[in-house]
Amino acid sequence: MSEHSALSAALRPQRLALPAVAVLAAVLLAGCGKKESVDPELTASLIQPVARVELKVETVAPGSRTGEQIYKSICGSCHEAGVLGAPKSGDAGAWKPRLAQGFDGLTNSAxxxxxxxxxRGGGSDLTDTEVKRAVAFLAxxxxxxxxxxxVE
Known part of the structure; x- marks a missing residue:
């Protein structure tokens, strides 16, 4: 018998039927058995959240922030590192030409x-007085x- 005919004989549907039925029976029997009862209390305890996140938003009355508070929350994000050409906080050389504009000139720019x-440095809720406080603090x-x- 040639290799081809031996392979053809091994792959005949009659020869594959018995192993296929055996595998199917094993799969079906594996799913059978005694069902365990589900304990609702155990299930509830297992699906409890492990953490909770709470967001608290503190509201500040308009006009009540100090220059330092405004600087830390808004201005410092650029002026600490000198981002996009912003003069770095405390750099007297970078601030010298700006300080020459005076308080009113700096406030107008801000x-x-x-x-x-x-x-307003991106702080659209800042009052003019708060901007003045931030300018004074930074300058x-x-x-x-x-x-x-x-602060009143």
Whole structure:
């Protein structure tokens, strides 16, 4: 008998039927058996969350933030590293030409935006007085002697 005829004989449907039935029976019998009862209390304890996240939003009354608070929450993100040409906080050399504009000139730039800085530094909820506080705080870190408007 040639190799081809031996392979053909081994792959005849009659010869594959018995092993296929045996595999099918084994699979079906494996799923049979005594069902265990489900304990609802155990199930409930196993699916409990392991953690919970709560977000708390603190609201601040408009006009009540200090220059330092505004700097830390808004201005510092650019001025700490000098991002996009922003003068670095405390760098007297970078601030010298800006300080020459005076408090009103700096405040005007901060309120209306300048170069890459958006109006109010991106803090659209800032009042004009809060912007003035932030300007005084930031400029004073570079050596200006501006008076920060008081928080009322």
């Amino acid at each position: 309120i209306h935006g300048k170069n890459a800085m958006p109006p 004073n870190k570079a050596g200006a002697g501006f008076t920060e408007p008081p």
